[in-house]
Every structure is written in structure tokens, then in C-alpha cells.
Amino acid sequence: MLAELAIKNFAIIESISISFQKGFTVLTGETGAGKSIIIDAIHLLIGGRGSSDFVRHGEEKAEIEGLFLVEDDHPSIEKLAVFGIEMEDGMIVLKRDMYASGKSVCRINGKLVTIATLREIGRTLVDIHGQHENQELMDEKNHLTLLDQFGGQAVQKALTEYQTLYREYEKIKKDIAALTQNEQLMAQRLDLLTFQLEEITNAELTIGEDEELLTEKRKLNNFEKLYHSILTAYEALQGEQKGLDWVSLALSNIEEAAGIDEAYNDTRQIISNSFYQLEDVVHSLRSQLDEMEFDPNRLNEIETRLNEINQLKRKYGQTIEMILEYASKIEEEIEMISNKENHIESLNKKLKSVEKDLAVEGKNLTDLRKKTAKKLAHAIHQQLKSLYMEKTVFHVYFLEQSQKFYPNGMDQVEFYMSTNPGEPPKPLTKIASGGELSRIMLALKTIFSSHQGITSIIFDEVDTGVSGRVAQAIGEKIYQISVGSQVLSITHLPQVAAMSDHHILIKKEVKGNRTKTILSKLTEEGRIGELARMISGAQITTATEQHAKEMLQSAAELKNTLS
Incomplete structure (x- = not known):
């Protein structure tokens, strides 16, 4: 609100x-x-x-x-x-x-x-x-939607089933149109797709390859810093008066202390484990240093490969997965174009089958709408009767036409009315009397x-x-x-x-x-005064005020029955 x-x-x-x-x-x-x-x-x-x-x-x-x-x-x-x-x-x-x-x-x-x-x-x-304002209810384009809303779940369910088939129907028509377009355009399309597929296939892409290359490139670009860091770590641990030597000294002394007081056994165990783990680390660092070698040619190879992958990304997808998915998609299209006659025949058969099903769903939807239209007409007649227009005739008019499928069914409807006995119903938009x-x-x-x-x-x-x-x-x-x-x-x-x-x-x-x-x-008192003014104009009398009070009392009683 x-x-x-x-x-x-x-x-x-x-x-x-x-x-x-x-x-x-x-x-x-x-x-x-x-x-x-x-x-x-x-x-x-x-x-x-x-x-x-x-x-x-x-x-x-x-x-x-x-x-x-x-x-x-x-x-x-x-x-x-x-x-x-x-x-x-x-x-x-x-x-x-x-x-x-x-x-x-x-x-x-x-x-x-x-x-x-x-x-x-x-x-x-x-x-x-x-x-005098054209509103939604006065626009015939909205009448079908309003009828469906009044029809409730039954009509909505039938409409959903129809629309599901309609989307499939439109897709098949689109596929057929694509395959029956100008021969020259089809040949050009086939050449383009063939070139694209060959370009992607020849690249021999592997999922995750770009991430691995970027990791290797980062290592090569920072080779000197990486080598120096590992060497410094190794030298800090290995050698006389270095880290491992001091841990060995600590282990020797804590073992002596534990021989005197068993309370230090846990500490001895921790230092002992750390010493042997550090020994393993030192051997590992030494092996890595021996194996590390800067290869400028490898860096060039990585740069070239990443450039090739990025070129493909710009054309066919943001990731290698998307590029490969695109390749799979165009491979199917190439096959379809190359064997288009067979595909057109298959699609036409499928289209006829879907058309039959769509016609059945459309007729079912139309039947439900016509039943709903009768209920709507009855409901509106009841409403108009309470507004002293009991002789008014309301009718939901279904436009007769050859079988044609629309997004919302096979129907086009418009609300018609006749406000005077003997007069034929006319479109709602043509009703002239302001009061009516x-x-x-x-x-x-x-x-x-x-x-x-x-x-x-x-x-x-x-x-x-x-x-x-x-x-x-x-x-x-x-x-x-x-x-x-x-x-x-x-x-x-x-x-x-x-x-x-x-x-x-x-x-x-x-x-x-x-x-x-x-x-x-x-307030309640203010309402009485305003109603009295509306009843009599400028001259407000005791009688008009009393009339206003009675109107409010009657309205309150009536609202209790209507609520």
C-alpha cells in the first residue's frame, strides 16, 4: 500500500x-x-x-x-x-x-x-x-491476461503446458530457417566454422594448462630471488655454528639432563624430532639447489604458448573449458550443415509432431478459457446488478480465425458489452456514457x-x-x-x-x-461537518448535520455486513 x-x-x-x-x-x-x-x-x-x-x-x-x-x-x-x-x-x-x-x-x-x-x-x-483515462481494463490487449487470471490454477497450468511446447515449436522453426537460408551464406558459415574448429583442435588444449604455465612462468621470472632465498635458508641450517649444529648441541645437553631427571624426557623427545626433521629439510634444500637451473628458452616457450591460448580466449571463450565447449558446439553445427538435407527432413517431421501436440494443448486451453469466460460473464452480471445495471449484457468475445499459434495460446479475446436492451454488444472501449x-x-x-x-x-x-x-x-x-x-x-x-x-x-x-x-x-466530528457541507453546500443546518450522522451510522452498519 x-x-x-x-x-x-x-x-x-x-x-x-x-x-x-x-x-x-x-x-x-x-x-x-x-x-x-x-x-x-x-x-x-x-x-x-x-x-x-x-x-x-x-x-x-x-x-x-x-x-x-x-x-x-x-x-x-x-x-x-x-x-x-x-x-x-x-x-x-x-x-x-x-x-x-x-x-x-x-x-x-x-x-x-x-x-x-x-x-x-x-x-x-x-x-x-x-x-476519461484509458486504463488496463479498457485496453483489449490485456483482456486475455485478465481472463486467465480469473481462471486461476486450472488455466495457468494449461497455459504453462502450452507455452512449454510453444518454445520447442519456435526453436525447431528457427533451426529449419537456419538450415534453409541462402546457399552462399551457408557455405561461408561452413568455411568459418571449419577454420575455427581446426584452429582450436590444432592448439591441443588441456584443461588447467594455462594455470600451470602461469605458475611456471612466475617461478622463472623470479628465479634469482627464489634461488637466493633457498640458498640462504640452507646455509642458515647447515654448517659449523649454524642452525642444525646448535639444535644438535641442545639435543646433546637435554639428553644429559633427562638422564638425571626424567621430567625432561618430553622436551628431549620434541628436540630430537625437530633435529631429524630439520636434517631432512636440509637434504631436501640441497637437492633442490642442485636441480635448479635457469632456462631462458623455456621462458620463451611459455610466453609463446600463453599468447596462443590468450588469442583463442579472445575469440572463443574466457577459459579453456569454454573454448572446448565452443569447439564441441560448432562441431555439431558443422555436422548439421554438412548433412543439412537429412536434418531438415528430420526437423520437419519433428515440427509436425510438435504442431499436433501444440494444437491439442491449444484447444484444451481454449476450452478452459471459454468455460472461464462464462463464469466471468456471470460474475460481472452479478456485480452490475448491484449497481442497478441489471439489463447490461457482458460477453467475452473470441475472435474467429484460422489455426495459428501465439505465445499465450491460440486465442484472441476482447470484452464486449451492451448497456441497452435490443442493442448488440460492442467493444468495451466504445461504451460512451460516463455514468455507465x-x-x-x-x-x-x-x-x-x-x-x-x-x-x-x-x-x-x-x-x-x-x-x-x-x-x-x-x-x-x-x-x-x-x-x-x-x-x-x-x-x-x-x-x-x-x-x-x-x-x-x-x-x-x-x-x-x-x-x-x-x-x-x-475526526468523526470533522467528517460529520464535511458530509453536511457536501449534502447542502455552504449553508449547514442542524438537519443536514443530523442527516450526515445518520449516513455515517448507516454506512458503518452496512460495512459490517459487507466485511
């Missing part, structure tokens, strides 16, 4: 910071107080198109920042990982600065991002719906909000053009949506405001010849 929102120097907003809670929050106030400006700011925060006109007059930049709290399985988390953005304790902070010069700077959890990235993340967090459109969108939101995983849903005056019992029904529907998702709504209807869990009043005041917007959370 959207937990905190801070706005500074944005339009007529000088500086505001407000906390939001779960459930249903309404924002009300006089016309021109700045209600829609709040929504504009949130729209920009999630990647909407900005303008320098939003910057408060006389200021360098406008700043908008929002803190969102998400669950561990929220879809935004996977997207953050894709963009390399870290998240802690389920918190996502979006920030956008709009400069008077027109420049825009975006950040997610402190990391600079593009507007496209901000939009990609923002769309998983907030869904803003205004009466608001109710249809609320019905769809009620159905899909639990499937979309959106953190916050914002309604910007979607109740325009309705009144009376329809207004009451819209308030109830928005409250139902808020049970599964945080909902913020700008409204002028007291029936809708009464159904809210939290009420924020927006007003503007003039101070120092400047206008600014102020937000305040209303």
Missing part, C-alpha cells in the same frame, strides 16, 4: 506530507482546492508524463516522494531484481524531481533510474482510474482487483454523473474493492464519502499573497 506521500513545490502545493492507511480513504474538498493535483502528483510519481508547468512558480524544482509497503510475493519484487534494485523490509521508495528547466530525475530506493523503469515498477504499485462507464469499471475492478496484485487503486471522480441510489451502490462497491486493496478516491458524493474508513479534507488558503493547498485528516 501507499504508506507515505510527500509533495513539495508542485503546482499550488507548497509542502505537504501525509500518511495513508489500509482500507478505503476518500479525499474531499471544494472545487479547485487541489484534490486532482494530489492524483497528478501520484501519477507523475509512478512514471506519468511530466511538464515544467507542474513546478510551483518561482521554484527551481518540484519534489514528489512515496513510500510503498509490499508483501513478499508482490510482483514488483521480481521486477526490482531484474533492474538490480535492492529492497529491504518490504519497502519501496519512489522519488521524482521535476525541474523548471524540464529535466526530470527519478529514483527507486535511492538508485537513479529512467522514467521507463519508474513506470515499469510504478504500474505494479498503483492503478489510477479517472473517468464508471459503474462498469467498478464492477470489473471488483472482480479483478484480487487477481492483479496492485498495491493501491485510485479513483479520480469516477462517480461523476450519478446520484441517489446509484451513488450509494458505487460507495458500497468501492468499499468492497478496498477490502482486498488499498483504495484512495476523490469524490463529491456524500454517499461515497460516508462509506470510507478514512477521510482527508483538502482545502486551499492564501497566505502572503500565495495560494497553497492544505491536507488534514478528519
